[in-house]
Amino acid sequence: MTIPDLVGYMAATLTTASFLPQAILTLKTRDTQALSLGMYSLFTAGVLLWLIYGIFLENPAIIIANAITLVLASVILSIKIYNTVRQSRTSQIH
Amino acid sequence: MTIPDLVGYMAATLTTASFLPQAILTLKTRDTQALSLGMYSLFTAGVLLWLIYGIFLENPAIIIANAITLVLASVILSIKIYNTVRQSRTSQIH
Known part of the structure; x- marks a missing residue:
């Protein structure tokens, strides 16, 4: 394996793995206030x-x-959409 | 341009552009509570x-x-690290 190949594999592993701690945090806290729906x-x-x-x-x-x-x-x-829809319904009722 | 090429360019444009609304939201609100430092x-x-x-x-x-x-x-x-450091200092003082 060449050095560029190795750098590419490390890059792919890091950017893929990075979403695991975010998914765990969001599943645990259900807090999506600071997360951009657009993103x-x-x-x-x-x-x-x-x-x-x-x-x-x-x-x-x-x-x-x-x-x-x-x-x-x-x-x-999915959690962000769920929270956004729920929040918009709540603000319509009150 | 072939169809796979076109799909690849659209994919790259979307995943790159996606971080713009998140960066704008984070710069505007400074809220990073729901963002994972690990991610x-x-x-x-x-x-x-x-x-x-x-x-x-x-x-x-x-x-x-x-x-x-x-x-x-x-x-x-950077904003996430700034908030995390500030929060940890505040909780040490009080």
Whole structure:
């Protein structure tokens, strides 16, 4: 494995793994106040496209990394949407 | 441009652009309570490695996308670290 290959694998591992502590924190606290709905909407859509790109290229590394990130980002986005909808309903009632 | 190329460019644009609304929200509210320090530490380190990978490969798309993401992620991480340090000092004093 060349040094650029090694750097690439380390980069992919870090950016993929990074969403795990965020997903755990969000699942535990259910606090999404400081999380941007715009960010998680764009990011989740982007990761889905990266996954499709990996499938087109038949590249296992791109497929695996983005499948994991898609699950983690979807968990965070779902809780953010749930909280946003609930908050908007509550403010309409009161 | 082939369809896989187009999907790849759209994917890169979305995942890069996604950190802009988060950086704006965090700069505006300074609220980082729901943001994971672990996530932004790993993610920023990972994006730095992606940038180095792009420089190794002399690939302008990888370099530009990751340079932009590095700036945005660093802004968010800096505010998170500032808030974490300030909070820990406050809880030591009281």
